[in-house]
Amino acid sequence: GAVVSQHPSRVICKSGTSVKIECRSLDFQATTMFWYRQFPKQSLMLMATSNEGSKATYEQGVEKDKFLINHASLTLSTLTVTSAHPEDSSFYICSARLAGGLNEQFFGPGTRLTVL
Amino acid sequence: RKEVEQDPGPFNVPEGATVAFNCTYSNSASQSFFWYRQDCRKEPKLLMSVYSSGNEDGRFTAQLNRASQYISLLIRDSKLSDSATYLCAVKTGSARQLTFGSGTQLTVLP
Numbered sequence: 017g018a019v020v021s022q023h024p025s026r027v028i029c030k031s032g033t034s035v036k037i038e039c040r041s042l043d044f045q046a047t048t049m050f051w052y053r054q055f056p057k058q059s060l061m062l063m064a065t066s067n068e069g070s071k072a073t074y075e076q077g078v079e080k081d082k083f084l085i086n087h088a089s090l091t092l093s094t095l096t097v098t099s100a101h102p103e104d105s106s107f108y109i110c111s112a113r114l115a116g117g118l119n120e121q122f123f124g125p126g127t128r129l130t131v132l
Numbered sequence: 133r134k135e136v137e138q139d140p141g142p143f144n145v146p147e148g149a150t151v152a153f154n155c156t157y158s159n160s161a162s163q164s165f166f167w168y169r170q171d172c173r174k175e176p177k178l179l180m181s182v183y184s185s186g187n188e189d190g191r192f193t194a195q196l197n198r199a200s201q202y203i204s205l206l207i208r209d210s211k212l213s214d215s216a217t218y219l220c221a222v223k224t225g226s227a228r229q230l231t232f233g234s235g236t237q238l239t240v241l242p
Binding site: 050058059060061062065107109111120121123124125126128 | 177230231232234
């Protein structure tokens with residue numbers, strides 16, 4: 017299957033700092049990438065849908081000014097958590113859909129964010 | 133009401149047992165259905181897609197009931213390595229984004 021990478025895999029930061037997470041499709045082009053968040057013992061919640069070259073579409077309740085998404089190329093999307101607070105500590109997972117693909121999404125390995 | 137609902141479990145079963153998970157969805161316009169497996173602190177991995185006619189992959193059988201809006205996953209002859217959280221997912225909307233259930237935790241005991 018297609019490979020999606022995320023970097024970093026784990027980050028610990030102080031409250032108030034910004035954290036950037038990268039999501040890359042390594043061997044395919046992804047016109048659409050999705051960002052999910054998962055709190056302990058809960059399911060993945062879609063945060064936003066990112067389309068290459070256009071603004072991301074955010075789900076209800078997700079602050080676009082706090083979670084900045086940039087999808088500048090067909091293989092890279094970034095999520096920046098600005099002014100992170102302890103309640104932002106979570107497991108952030110991206111997924112990418114093949115350009116022209118109908119169904120399958122390929123997930124990255126996730127980024128575990130801990131805000132102190 | 134949640135878009136996708138699952139019994140969270142946990143299900144603790146002995147090796148060799150048969151276990152079934154159900155998942156209901158609220159949007160009748162949902163287009164595609166999947167079962168994912170997620171190990172602790174890892175990303176979800178696609179286990180199988182669910183087709184209207186039902187489909188089987190080895191010990192795993194998935195079924196879809198559009199009239200009642202639920203999907204099911206049956207695991208036969210469960211192995212220790214089947215221990216994980218099983219997430220159902222439903223694809224809806226123009227962007228075809230996935231909506232996940234809360235997951236059902238399975239522990240297979242020796």
